[in-house]
Amino acid sequence: MHEISVAAALMRRVLAEKEARKLERISQIVLQIGPMSGIMPDALQFAYDSLREGTQLEGTELVIHSAELTTCCRHCLHLFDSRLMHTRCPRCGSEELQIMGGDEFFIQYLVTEKV
Ligand SMILES: [Zn+2]
Numbered sequence: 001m002h003e004i005s006v007a008a009a010l011m012r013r014v015l016a017e018k019e020a021r022k023l024e025r026i027s028q029i030v031l032q033i034g035p036m037s038g039i040m041p042d043a044l045q046f047a048y049d050s051l052r053e054g055t056q057l058e059g060t061e062l063v064i065h066s067a068e069l070t071t072c073c074r075h076c077l078h079l080f081d082s083r084l085m086h087t088r089c090p091r092c093g094s095e096e097l098q099i100m101g102g103d104e105f106f107i108q109y110l111v112t113e114k115v
Pocket of ligand 1: 073074075076077078089090091092093094
């Protein structure tokens with residue numbers, strides 16, 4: 001399962017950050033994942049929950065925010081939510097549409113606590 005290695009890499013990055021910024025305790029890791037990133041949020045959550053046992057991140061919760069897809073009209077540059085499933089631009093009617101974003105996978109922020 002690919003999410004196990006993603007979770008392990010994520011934890012290494014967070015621990016390196018914890019070390020570098022001398023953070024005492026991280027209560028939450030907030031991630032942004034797009035639907036086109038190839039990562040299944042549920043599987044990642046499960047992998048993380050099983051890997052964190054016994055590590056410095058044992059009490060750290062993983063919070064996953066799903067990013068949205070945006071469609072851009074190449075004719076008038078109007079941006080709209082891809083979930084609306086338009087095949088034409090709602091503003092100018094052009095069919096030259098491009099889907100943007102959705103492949104993001106990054107740590108949005110860490111919630112830290114002083115002990
Ligand atoms: Zn348009």
